[in-house]
Amino acid sequence: MIFGKHINRYYLKYGAVLLLGVIALLVVDYVQLLIPEIYGAIIDGLDPKTTAVLTSDSLVKLCLQMLVVVAIMVAGRFLWRVCFFGSAINVEADLRGKMFDKCKDFSQQYYKVNKVGNMMSLFTNDLETINECFGDGMLMLFDAVLLGGMAFYKMFTLNLYLTLFALVPAVFMVAIGAIMCKYLMAKWAERQEAYSEISDYTQESFSGIAVIKAFVKEMLELMAFKRLNKKNEKVNVAFTRASVLLNIMVSMFMGTVITLVIGYGGWLAYTGAFSVASLIKFISYFSTLTWPVMAVANLIEMASRGRASLNRISELLDTQIDVRDKEGAVDAEFIGGKIEFRNLSFRYPDGDRDVLQNISFVIEQGENVGIIGKTGCGKSTLVDLILRTYNVEDGTLFVDDMDVNSITIRSLRRFAAYVPQDNFLFSDTIKNNIAFSLGEEESNQSEIEEAAMLADIHENITGFKEGYETMLGERGVTISGGQKQRTSIARALMKNASILVLDDALSAVDTKTEENILEGLKKNRKGKTTILIAHRISSVENMDKILYMEDGKVLAIGNHQELVEGCEEYRKLVELQELEKEEGGNN
Numbered sequence: 001m002i003f004g005k006h007i008n009r010y011y012l013k014y015g016a017v018l019l020l021g022v023i024a025l026l027v028v029d030y031v032q033l034l035i036p037e038i039y040g041a042i043i044d045g046l047d048p049k050t051t052a053v054l055t056s057d058s059l060v061k062l063c064l065q066m067l068v069v070v071a072i073m074v075a076g077r078f079l080w081r082v083c084f085f086g087s088a089i090n091v092e093a094d095l096r097g098k099m100f101d102k103c104k105d106f107s108q109q110y111y112k113v114n115k116v117g118n119m120m121s122l123f124t125n126d127l128e129t130i131n132e133c134f135g136d137g138m139l140m141l142f143d144a145v146l147l148g149g150m151a152f153y154k155m156f157t158l159n160l161y162l163t164l165f166a167l168v169p170a171v172f173m174v175a176i177g178a179i180m181c182k183y184l185m186a187k188w189a190e191r192q193e194a195y196s197e198i199s200d201y202t203q204e205s206f207s208g209i210a211v212i213k214a215f216v217k218e219m220l221e222l223m224a225f226k227r228l229n230k231k232n233e234k235v236n237v238a239f240t241r242a243s244v245l246l247n248i249m250v251s252m253f254m255g256t257v258i259t260l261v262i263g264y265g266g267w268l269a270y271t272g273a274f275s276v277a278s279l280i281k282f283i284s285y286f287s288t289l290t291w292p293v294m295a296v297a298n299l300i301e302m303a304s305r306g307r308a309s310l311n312r313i314s315e316l317l318d319t320q321i322d323v324r325d326k327e328g329a330v331d332a333e334f335i336g337g338k339i340e341f342r343n344l345s346f347r348y349p350d351g352d353r354d355v356l357q358n359i360s361f362v363i364e365q366g367e368n369v370g371i372i373g374k375t376g377c378g379k380s381t382l383v384d385l386i387l388r389t390y391n392v393e394d395g396t397l398f399v400d401d402m403d404v405n406s407i408t409i410r411s412l413r414r415f416a417a418y419v420p421q422d423n424f425l426f427s428d429t430i431k432n433n434i435a436f437s438l439g440e441e442e443s444n445q446s447e448i449e450e451a452a453m454l455a456d457i458h459e460n461i462t463g464f465k466e467g468y469e470t471m472l473g474e475r476g477v478t479i480s481g482g483q484k485q486r487t488s489i490a491r492a493l494m495k496n497a498s499i500l501v502l503d504d505a506l507s508a509v510d511t512k513t514e515e516n517i518l519e520g521l522k523k524n525r526k527g528k529t530t531i532l533i534a535h536r537i538s539s540v541e542n543m544d545k546i547l548y549m550e551d552g553k554v555l556a557i558g559n560h561q562e563l564v565e566g567c568e569e570y571r572k573l574v575e576l577q578e579l580e581k582e583e584g585g586n587n
Contacts, residue, residue: 002130002133002134002137002303002306002307002310004307004310004311004314005314005318006095006098006310006313006314006317007091007095007130007134007310010087010090010091010094010134014087014090014091017083017086017087018083018084018087018138020079020083021079021080021082021083021084021087021138022080022142022146024076024077024079024080024083025076025080025139025142025143025146026142026146027072027076028072028073028076028077028080029143029146029147029150030150031069031072031073031076032069032073032147032288033147033150033151033154033285033288034065034069035066035069035284036154036280036281036284036285036288037281038062038065038066038069039280039281039284041058041062042059042062080139084135084136084138084139085135087134087135087138088131088132088134088135088136088138089131089135091130091131091134092127092128092130092131092134095127095130095313096123096127098317099122099123099127099313099316099317100123102316102317102319102321103119103316105321105324106319106321107321107322107323107389107390108384108389108390109322109323109348109349109350109390110319110322112350113350115196115200115204116200116203117196117197117198117199117200117201117202117203117204118196118197118199118200119316120199120200120203121192121195121196121199122312122313122316125192125195125309126192126309126310126312126313127309127313129305129306129309130306130309130310130313132302132305132306133302133303133305133306133309136298136302137299137302137303137306140295140296140298140299140302141295141299143292143295144292144295144296144299145292147288147292148292151285151286151288151292154281154285155282155285155286158278158281158282158285159265159268159274159278159282161264162261162264162265162268162282180242180246180300180301180304182304183242183304184239184242184243184246184300184301184304184305185304185305185307185308186308187235187238187239187242187304188239188304188305188308188309189308189311189312190235190238190239191232191235191236191239192308192309192312193235194228194231194232194235194236195232197228197231197232198225198228198229198231198232201224201225201228202225205221205225207474243301246300246301247298247301257286258283258286258287261282261283261286262283265279265282265283266279322349322391323388323389323390323391323409324409325408325409325410326405326406328406329405329406329407329408329409330406330407330408331407331408331410331411332399332400332402332407332408332411332412332415334415334498335399335400335411335412335415335416335498335499336365336400336498336529337363337365337366337400337415337498337499337528337529338362338363338364338365338398338399338400338401338529339362339363339386339397339398339399339499339529340361340362340363340397340398340399340401341359341360341361341362341396341397342360342395342396342397342398343358343359343360343396344356344358344359344360344385344392344393344396344397345357345358345359345396346381346385346390346392348390349390354552355378355381355552356378356381356382356385356552356553357551357552357553358553359382359553359554360554361547361554361557363529363531363545364529365400365498365527365528365529366526366527366528366529367529367530367544367545368521368522368525368529368530368532368543368544368545369529369530369531369532369543369544369545369546369547370531370532370533370534370539370540370541370543370545370546370547371383371531371532371533371534371540371546371547371549372533372534372535372537372539372540372546372547372548372549372570372573373547373548373549373550374550375535377549377550377551377552378549378551378552379503379504379533379549380421380503380504380533382549383418383501383503383531383533385397386399386404386416386499386501386531387412387413387416387418387501388404388409388412388413392404392405399412399499415497415498415499416497416498416499416500416501417437417492417493417495417496417497417499417500417501418492418500418501418503419485419488419489419491419492419500419501419502419503419505420488420503421503421504421505423481423484423485423487423488423505424488425472425484425487425488426472427471427472427473427474428471428472429466429468429469429470429471429472430461430464430467430468430469430470430472430487431445431448431468431469433472433487433491434448434451434452434468434487434490434491434494435447435448435491435494436491436494437491437492437494437495438494438495445468447494448468448490448494449468451490451491451493451494452468452487452490453520454489454490454493454517454520454521454524455486455487455489455490455493455517455520456486456509456513456516456517456520457483457486457487457489457490460479460483460486480508481508482508482509482510482513484508485505485506485507485508485509486509486513486517488505489502489505489517493524496528497528498528498529499528499529499530499531500521500525500528500529500530500531501531501533502530502531502532502533503533504533504534504535505532505533506518506532506534506536506539507534507535507536511538514536514538514539518532518539518542522542536577537560537573537574537577538577540560541560542560543559543560544559545557545558545559546558546559546560546563546570548563548567548569548570548573550569555567555569555570556569556570
């Protein structure tokens with residue numbers, strides 16, 4: 001068994017089922033101890049020195065008793081397996097659900113610190129360990145107590161001195177258990193950490209396999225994997241060595257004790273102080289006691305693993321959500337799309353400097369706004385704050401004249417659509433990827449195709465053999481970068497949100513496709529706010545308003561002509577891109 005903050009409640013939740021399993025186990029253990037008595041009765045009937053005579057009728061009666069015992073044991077073992085192991089599976093599933101629910105609320109900052117491979121090991125190895133400790137641990141604990149207690153009582157009634165020999169393994173187990181428990185727990189924690197490392201490295205390598213092949217670094221990756229694999233092997237061997245040593249020592253002592261029991265019991269039987277049948281029964285009881293003693297040894301090893309895994313899971317479940325609704329936040333019934341920054345400065349939770357400094361501007365509802373500037377100037381951070389990806393101070397960011405901290409994050413995001421830089425697509429059909437914001441039940445094929453046409457991806461999709469039912473590979477690797485971007489745009493347009501954020505979402509498309517998409521957005525999003533982050537002047541020059549950013553500051557705001565005339569940095573960028581265009585055309 002295993003106890004802890006996040007596991008104790010399940011003993012109450014499944015208490016009735018577990019109690020039924022304990023009762024079934026008690027019945028099985030009781031009838032199991034009837035077997036040595038049946039053996040003893042047969043031996044007594046065969047021994048001419050005893051008064052008991054084994055007849056054909058009595059033999060048939062004993063055989064029938066044996067069949068009844070076997071039938072009860074089979075039924076009882078089936079019942080306690082369902083109760084114990086079924087409850088353990090339910091506990092694992094419930095914990096996995098709670099962990100996933102917690103993970104979906106973590107901010108981007110959390111995932112920057114905690115790698116995916118490490119988290120996946122929690123959902124696989126650690127939860128499997130909890131399952132084993134809850135189910136097998138429950139069985140081992142009660143079986144050791146019930147079967148061991150009854151077997152010891154039966155042995156005690158037969159001969160006191162022989163019974164004292166049976167106490168040796170129990171005393172030994174108490175002594176080594178205290179020593180081995182903490183050591184095994186530490187080794188299991190090391191094993192899980194090593195597994196997390198190799199899992200994370202494997203996941204990252206497979207995700208970046210195209211880059212690895214392009215730079216011919218397969219051998220380098222293989223060597224790095226071998227180092228991690230070797231480390232994983234060493235910690236696993238160290239844990240297995242300690243676990244096996246514990247079991248060998250218990251087996252050695254059990255073997256030694258049973259030798260003493262046979263020797264001393266045989267001498268008692270030889271001298272007539274103990275009957276042969278009684279010796280057979282005693283040895284059978286002691287053999288029955290072997291399992292509870294081994295179960296205690298396994299329970300110590302299992303509890304060590306379970307506590308280490310539970311500590312890792314508890315660390316995840318106890319992690320505070322850093323980006324969450326403030327007390328008193330209410331759901332916004334409607335958001336039109338007005339956005340205002342008031343002297344906002346921001347630094348990342350693990351940062352040492354402000355990445356945004358004293359930002360102040362207003363985006364009116366229905367405006368098309370472009371944000372442009374050098375790489376790393378804070379463009380993406382700016383729109384991340386609008387979507388409450390990070391926390392902002394009170395009184396610095398407003399939506400429809402409401403402080404974003406006064407409304408719930410969920411309601412804010414319900415009226416916003418977002419196309420990120422990495423254009424993540426799911427391993428699903430193109431149709432389901434586009435309809436993701438609404439779901440299949442809320443969307444129809446015509447709406448999906450309309451969104452695809454606005455994103456200028458419809459012709460590409462219909463050109464595929466399966467059309468909109470084409471299955472995409474992991475992260476959308478089946479299609480090109482430009483097609484991924486346009487599919488992501490179509491997904492955002494399906495939401496028909498009051499606020500649409502396109503974070504460098506046109507970088508992988510040609511200028512003609514870009515013009516088609518921007519023209520479609522302008523016609524179909526009248527009255528709705530659109531924010532476009534770009535590096536190309538052509539992407540933003542027809543916007544109602546352009547923000548030029550540099551080093552975390554908004555240097556200038558206005559339309560294209562106003563910025564050309566009033567912002568030297570913007571004018572230089574325009575001239576540079578025009579020069580590049582001319583040179584590219586000449587070439």
